[in-house]
Amino acid sequence: MIEDLNVKQMKMSHVASKGLQRSMFGYFKQVLTYKCEWYGKELILADKYYPSTQRCSECGFVKTKEDKITLYGNEKHGTKHNEYVCYDCGAIMDRDMNAVKNLLTLA
Incomplete structure (x- = not known):
């Protein structure tokens, strides 16, 4: 389970923007989704709210x-x-x- 965060909106904040850019949340979610499908697992996304x-x-x-x-x-x-x-x-x-x-x- 991961949170479905609105990364674009979070980048607007100057406090978190550099860390978020480096962390590559979008890519991580993409890879995790692929791996879950590959192994027949379900990826649960918690609503961003x-x-x-x-x-x-x-x-x-x-x-x-x-x-x-x-x-x-x-x-x-x-x-x-x-x-x-x-x-x-x-x-x-x-x-x-x-x-x-x-x-x-x-x-």
């Missing part, structure tokens, strides 16, 4: 509006971009690990 980084993997709370995490973190709550703090149950974890848990639950 699925809130994998905004949903708490512990309690299911979804952050909205000014509570969301951005590339700069969350200024209102003083969190960094790579940490996830649930404002409902108080869980604290790495943002990417939280997203992975949410994607595994979705699959």
Whole structure:
């Protein structure tokens, strides 16, 4: 399972553009799709609007509006971009690990 990210829109952000360009997400998706077909596996794409980084993997709370995490973190709550703090149950974890848990639950 991978997220169907809108890479073109993400490149518009000067913060992530160089890293995204180097990472070649589009090519990776193409190769992964081919390999899955080759081995008779199904590639599951999470919708680009699925809130994998905004949903708490512990309690299911979804952050909205000014509570969301951005590339700069969350200024209102003083969190960094790579940490996830649930404002409902108080869980604290790495943002990417939280997203992975949410994607595994979705699959």
